Amino acid sequence: MHIAVFSQYHTNPDCPATSRHYSLLAHIARTHRVTLITTRTWEAQRLTQQYPWLPEGVEMRAADVPYQNRMGVVRRGLAFAQYAAYAVREGLRIDKPDVIWGISTPLTAAWAAARVARWRRVPWVFEVQDLWPTFPIEMGAVPSFTWQTLYKMERKLYQQAKAILTLSPDMTDYVQLIGRMAKNPWHFNPEKAQTSLNGTDLGLAALATDAAVAGLRQELGLGEQHVILYAGTFGRANDIPTLVQAAEQLAATSPGVVWLFMGHGFDEPLIRAAAERCSAIRLVAPQPRHAVFSWFRLADVSLVSFLDLPVLGTNSPAKFYDSLAVGTPVIVTNDGWTKSFVEQHVCGWYVPAGNPTALSQRLEQLLAAPAMLREAGENGHAVAIEQFDRMRIAAAVQTVLEQTAR
Known part of the structure; x- marks a missing residue:
């Protein structure tokens, strides 16, 4: 089976980061073909060289899109848009996958996964690492005139995904609540959302x-x-x-x-x-x-x-x-x-x-x-x-x- 993974930030154990997906991809690539569409954001931040940058068996397409925690709203938005555009382009170029795994944050990474899944007529799984756009909105990082558009995008992505994985039970409750909302025009079966804890190595x-x-x-x-x-x-x-x-x-x-x-x-x-x-x-x-x-x-x-x-x-x-x-x-x-x-x-x-x-x-x-x-x-x-x-x-x-x- 060929799995295409859309993740804006790839890290390995040499990085000062959690590296959740390094561990997950290492396991999955033992039995399936995996193509990772990501960026080189973290590659220059490796502190040691004890681990290969990619788990064995993982193919990578990576864009040069810089990102730092200190960036302002406009610069972050540009980085998100640059990766989304790259991911859509590469997602249409790679061999057709059997399933797509779209990982947010940011929400635009999942949007790119959904767009490629629709055009290539393959199912996709949405992994929710943080609740977007609620998180940047509550942090005051997003102008109010964009809120309605972002919430609409979020709910459509929940509806379009064949399965939804969240990193905490509270996130799962939030997603399932949206699926049950009677007035939500993008309602979906809340049972397709389940918890997959961040975990540790x-x-x-x-x-x-x-x-x-x-x-x-x-x-x-x-x-x-x-x-x-x-x-x-x-x-x-x-x-x-x-x-x-x-x-x-x-x-x-x-x-x-x-x-x-x-x-x-x-x-x-x-x-x-x-x-x-x-x-x-x-x-x-x-x-x-x-x-x-x-x-x-x-x-x-x-x-x-x-x-x-x-x-x-x-x-x-x-x-x-x-x-x-x-x-x-x-x-x-x-x-x-x-x-x-x-x-x-x-x-x-x-x-x-x-x-x-x-x-x-x-x-x-x-x-x-x-x-x-x-x-x-x-x-x-x-x-x-x-x-x-x-x-x-x-x-x-x-x-x-x-x-x-x-």
Whole structure:
């Protein structure tokens, strides 16, 4: 079977990114022909050269379309449009696929997949990584006169796809609700939407050995200090100012604590300035995917923070899965499915977004209760083994693709 994959951003484990689709494509390409239509955005950002850029058996068509988190609205829109145009052109040039897999974000990538699927008369699967256009609209990144057009595009894509995969149960609920809406002219069977968790790479998580963590602690000169970790994008949506305020508050009452901010993005200058005035805060360069797990295991607790926006409570952040995979409990700041998850499995805690005092106080309490942290970490590791394995997720996605092609 020939599968065409439309994904604007391809990464591998040498990149400071989640690399979900690298793992999934590696599994699927063992038994099927795979053509990936993407960009070279991340290729220049490889931090190591330990992994081939493409999984074995995957063919690639890649456009030179730059993209950075710091880009403004107009520049981002241009990048999205450039990729969509390229993807449509290449999708019409490749050998006819049996099924197309369109991955958003952005929504324009899924639009390109749908357009090629229609013209070539093949079915397609829509993978929803973030709820677009709701996410950019709630973030104030899209002018209001475009909202109606974007929502119309979204609903038509849901209707046209033969199957819909979302990365969280809250996203699935959202999509299914649209399918059931009586006044929606693009209504569809809500049962075609199902959850496919972001998951994590348990094989890479196993690289976070006792020796690796001890070496990292020595390299950083941490001694016996407690470690709090935020690893990921310093984006506008991640509520970084609240974390910085909480770090400075905790430093005043708990001198034996170090905050590690690992990543890059819009709020990097804010963190850099905080690190210069507060010795408890350290800015850490992004790490390749295969190395990040040792940093998570080094931490006593990790943070999964976002602004208090409903759409952000639906997301499926890689840091959530990666932390639990190595037995480090998490604090989440959104009243969505992750809050319900950590409470159900007793593997983390919820602190409301935008409240640095509540966050610093909760962390102070937890660091004084090592047995509670240890138990939550063990619970998280157990549930990660059971539910987060990307090899199992890849097999399930492959089944959806095969059934859709039939």
